[in-house]
Amino acid sequence: MIHPTAIISPEAKLDPSVVVGPYVVVEGAVEIGAGTKIDSHSILKGPCRIGRDNHVFSHVIIGEIPQDLKFRGEESSVEIGDRNQIREFSTIHRGTQGGGGVTRIGSDNLVMAYAHIAHDCTLGEHVILANAASLAGHVSVGDFAILGGFAVAHQFCRIGAHAFIGGFSKLSKDVPPFVMADGARARSVGLNKEGLKRRNFSSETINLLSRAFRQLVKKQGDEKVWAEFDEAAKGDAALAQMLAFIRMSERGITR
Incomplete structure (x- = not known):
């Protein structure tokens, strides 16, 4: 159902089940999948592809040109999943x-009011950006x-899986997976143990990750310590994920 006040581009491809509210503008090559709902006064600009069963609430803007002075109108x-x-x-x-030309958002995410996702960002799945993050x-x-309210991340930062970022935090370096970071100049403050327990990580894995946090994230472990955790990671995928993330960091990690 499309409200009669909505403006829909002839280039747009909307599944017949899509619901479009009053005063919505869909401009250019926008593709919207089945079951998605677009609430009033939102603006969607193509090229843009939005999957199934999404809910875009009122006054959202998706697909606007980036706030990047190097942008020259390239396609x-x-x-969005x-x-x-x-x-x-x-x-x-x-x-x-x-x-790379694409801002990509996975599935099952919650982007709360006034949040901003800039050009070329990538979100995985089950991510939460709280208000104004x-x-x-x-x-x-x-x-x-999870990013708390008003948390901000500098360009090119990476935030690992299952990380938790406190409200009003400022990130200028990468946050490893499973780690909590907080502060105006964010520091790693611990392992996200409660989050891992809720997601059914074993006590053995949580203990391994906790040791790795203390030895590698906070203390920048030496070669002997790294070798010990490399051996342990052969039997633990989560630990292997943390080690690989730290090694791949170009900005350095939040300690």
Whole structure:
């Protein structure tokens, strides 16, 4: 059902089951999957692809040009998966040529009111961005990560899976998977044990990750310590994930 006050581009492809509210504008090549609902006054600009069973609440803007002075009008896009909730006044900007051209959001995420996802960002699945959390360009966020209200991430930061970022935190370095970070100049403050317990991680894995946090994240362990954890990681996928993330960091990790 499309409200008669909505403006829909002839280039747009909407599944017949899509619900479009009053005064919505769908501009350009926007593709929207079955069961998705777009509430009043939202603006969607193509190229943009939105999957199934999403709910875009009122006054959301998706697919606007990036806030990047290097942008010269090159074709770029936004891709959004399934079953996401994108709350009021959130903004999601499309990618740039220098960042791969796509801002990509997975499935089952909650983007709360006034959050901002800049150009070339990547969100995994089951991510929560609380109210007014903001991601600068090229930020990646792993599955099940949570950013508290008004938390901000610098360009090119990576936030690992199951990480927890406290409200009003400022991230300038990578946050490893399973780690909690907090503060105006964010520091790692512990392992996200409660989150891991809720997601049924074993006590053995949590203990391993806790030791790795103390020895590698906080103390920058030596070669002997790394060798010990490399051996342990052969039997634990979560620990292997943490070690690989730390080794791949270009910005350095939040300690």
